[in-house]
Amino acid sequence: MRWLLLKDLQILRRSPLLVVLLIVYPIVISLLIGFALSGGPSKPKIAVLNEIPTNQRTFDLGGRAVNADEYTARLFGSIDPTFVHTRADALKLVRDGRVLAAVILPADITEKLASGTQQATIEIAYNGEDAVKQRYVESVIRSRIADVNAALSKRFEQITVRYINLLLDGGSLNVFGRDLQVLGLTNAKKILDGAIASLPGGSPLRPALGQVDRFAAIAIQNLGASGAVLQSVSEPVRAQATNVAGSRRTPLDSYAVAVAVTVSLMFLTVLLASGLLALEREEHAFTRLVRGLVSRLGLLLEKIGLAALCSFTVTFGMVLALGAFFVELDWGRLPLWIVALAAGGIAFAAMGVAIGGVARELRAASLLAFLLALPVAFLALVPSGAVSSGLYDVVNGISAIFPFKPTLQALDAALNAGQRSIVGPLLHLLAVAVGYTVIARIALRRFG
Amino acid sequence: MSPVATSDRAALAVTGITKRYGERTALRDVSFEIASGELVAVIGPNGAGKTTLLSILAGIASADAGSVSCPPRDVGWVPQQPAVYSKLSVRENLRLFARLERVADVDAAVARMLAQADLADRAGDEVGRLSGGNKQRVNIAVGLLAEPRVVLLDEPSSSLDPRQRERLWGFIGELASRGTTVVYSTHNVQEAERYADRVLVLADGELLFTGSPRELESTADRYSTGGDFEAAFVRFLHERGH
Structure with missing residues (x-):
């Protein structure tokens, strides 16, 4: 078997273009997927017209100066703004497709915010030619406006609480530049209690003043709780993250590495294994080999071993490079990376020889490998909740018969410390590898 | 190249080989012996079972019945396409x-x-x-x-030009002269006539004739083919219902 292995390595060495394509293509594809997963969507380009005069950008809210620029900066945090000077310019950019939308901040926005009684309005103009982009931009802008609203609500809440405290405890209030002293309910009640105590026992004023005193007590009591009430009104729902799938949260970058490496491993191994087996038939050597020189199973194991070895070398190098230069990985788990990559490589190689055995011809084998590999990867990456539970069960069932998902799980478990054990995915991969080897062996009956 | 085939000197003995593919019988009770150093051509129309016979002798396919005296490891196999x-x-x-x-x-x-x-x-x-x-x-x-000891060649000259064919037959002739038993299949009846010590005529899985090309020609002469070996061969098959 080792002579066949050396022969295949020699053939690969003499096919540099094929080898380069086999290595570069899956790496590029996987890195693109990895970047897409870890990078998230890019900022949409949006025209911004700020009509608020420079001298009005700071306004008074409840006696405190508020800078509008602080809030507009939040609004622009998730976009790539292109600042314009006129409304016509903004709309033209949108119409020409140079920006996805225009956000117009009207001149009276600070005035309305300062009034506390009028609702401020931001104008947004979309280019409706691309529904997907429009939806995405709408979502981004609405999300940012919600953030600004939340921040302003907090501000309003603080001001309101301050007024309530003033009403309760008394203090100084500035009205039109003049400081007025407010007595406050608590002080008023004390004065009232003193007045009632000083009245004779049968005074007709006692019942009336008693009613006012009870009202003051109830008002103090309820206004005291108003802070909490206001907080719950300004933020009725608060998010608290809890991970129910394990005690860890997988860092997105590490998960992206697992996905990228699994995609590379899949393409490289499946294409190599299927091609190497189909090549034996293409060169008419298969019948010569299996008439006593090597057993059919031996031939399959040789192809599986070689494809797994080559892909392991490439993907292990990839993980080392990613860990060294791009992503923080736990180097103490290196033995687990090796086990996961080797097991995944063997399972993908078994799938490859099954494809090569069924397709028989080199071109057909390569095409079939491509056609199968992409949907297999996409199916395995469908998250729970993205589709109905019935469809998700079907997707899971299909994914289970291919090596992609267990390889991804094994590699994820190897790269990221957590409760999920690597043993389950490894056993799954073993079963898949045996299954595909059996399919390949059956396919070899009509291979010659 | 003297055509001699006796049991004592048989390098290859085939007894009652039968091969079926589902309902179709590719070879039916085929038996023959080939002596050491003999050069034997297996001829017959398309679908006669020539390649099936050689595949069984080479150990690539298995027979449903019958036996081959020479184990596959002792047989050299040269497929039609360069393997x-x-x-x-x-x-x-x-x-x-x-x-x-x-x-x-x-x-x-x-x-x-x-x-x-x-x-x-x-x-x-x-x-x-x-x-x-x-x-x-x-x-x-x-x-x-x-x-x-035995070499099997499946249509060895099919993809060659006349000059290359000539060199090939010279090479194969040398092998036989050194004592190697050579069995080859061919569509080219003239090549069988010219280079083989003995021919085996297969048609529809049946072995119809075994003997020297001259003997086949003699048999064919009865059909007045005017000494044309190929015409005699075709007439021979026709007379036997093929």
């Missing part, structure tokens, strides 16, 4: 198959076959760059690496 690796050189191919055949002295066997196939000057060339004739010589050389 060698086009990315490897002539020498590398020979060395690889010599190792797989577990030949005792690999380098000696390779040198011997390079000389015998007259390929020493092309030893370092990739097989993919050789002409069809030279590829076929490498193909045959690989089949002879283990010095088998």
Whole structure:
């Protein structure tokens, strides 16, 4: 078997273009997927017209100066703004497709915010030619406006609480530049209690003043709780993250590495294994080999071993490079990376020889490998909740018969410390590898 | 090339070979013996069972009934298409198959076959760059690496031009003269007449005739074919309902 292995390595060495394509293509594809997963969507380009005069950008809210620029900066945090000077310019950019939308901040926005009684309005103009982009931009802008609203609500809440405290405890209030002293309910009640105590026992004023005193007590009591009430009104729902799938949260970058490496491993191994087996038939050597020189199973194991070895070398190098230069990985788990990559490589190689055995011809084998590999990867990456539970069960069932998902799980478990054990995915991969080897062996009956 | 076939000197004895593919019978109770150093052509129309017979003798396919005296390991097999690796050189191919055949002295066997196939000057060339004739010589050389007593060739000259064919038959003739039993299938009846010591005529899986080309011609003369071997062969098949 080792002579066949050396022969295949020699053939690969003499096919540099094929080898380069086999290595570069899956790496590029996987890195693109990895970047897409870890990078998230890019900022949409949006025209911004700020009509608020420079001298009005700071306004008074409840006696405190508020800078509008602080809030507009939040609004622009998730976009790539292109600042314009006129409304016509903004709309033209949108119409020409140079920006996805225009956000117009009207001149009276600070005035309305300062009034506390009028609702401020931001104008947004979309280019409706691309529904997907429009939806995405709408979502981004609405999300940012919600953030600004939340921040302003907090501000309003603080001001309101301050007024309530003033009403309760008394203090100084500035009205039109003049400081007025407010007595406050608590002080008023004390004065009232003193007045009632000083009245004779049968005074007709006692019942009336008693009613006012009870009202003051109830008002103090309820206004005291108003802070909490206001907080719950300004933020009725608060998010608290809890991970129910394990005690860890997988860092997105590490998960992206697992996905990228699994995609590379899949393409490289499946294409190599299927091609190497189909090549034996293409060169008419298969019948010569299996008439006593090597057993059919031996031939399959040789192809599986070689494809797994080559892909392991490439993907292990990839993980080392990613860990060294791009992503923080736990180097103490290196033995687990090796086990996961080797097991995944063997399972993908078994799938490859099954494809090569069924397709028989080199071109057909390569095409079939491509056609199968992409949907297999996409199916395995469908998250729970993205589709109905019935469809998700079907997707899971299909994914289970291919090596992609267990390889991804094994590699994820190897790269990221957590409760999920690597043993389950490894056993799954073993079963898949045996299954595909059996399919390949059956396919070899009509291979010659 | 004297056509002699006796049980005492049989290098290959085939007894009652039958092969079925579902309902179709590809070979029906085929029996014959071939002597050492004999050069035997298996001829017959398309679908006669020639390749099936050679595949069974080579151990690639198994028979449903019957037996073959020579085990596959002792038989050299030369398939119709060159079964060698086009990315490897002539020498590398020979060395690889010599190792797989577990030949005792690999380098000696390779040198011997390079000389015998007259390929020493092309030893370092990739097989993919050789002409069809030279590829076929490498193909045959690989089949002879283990010095088998019997060599089977499936339509060895089908893809060659007349000059390459001539060289090929010279090479095969030398093999037989050194005592190697050669069995080949061919569509070219003239090649069987010209180079074979004996012909086996197969049609629809039945062995219809075994004897020298001259004997076949004598049999055909009865049908007044005017000495045209191919016409006599066709008439012979026709008379037997094929």
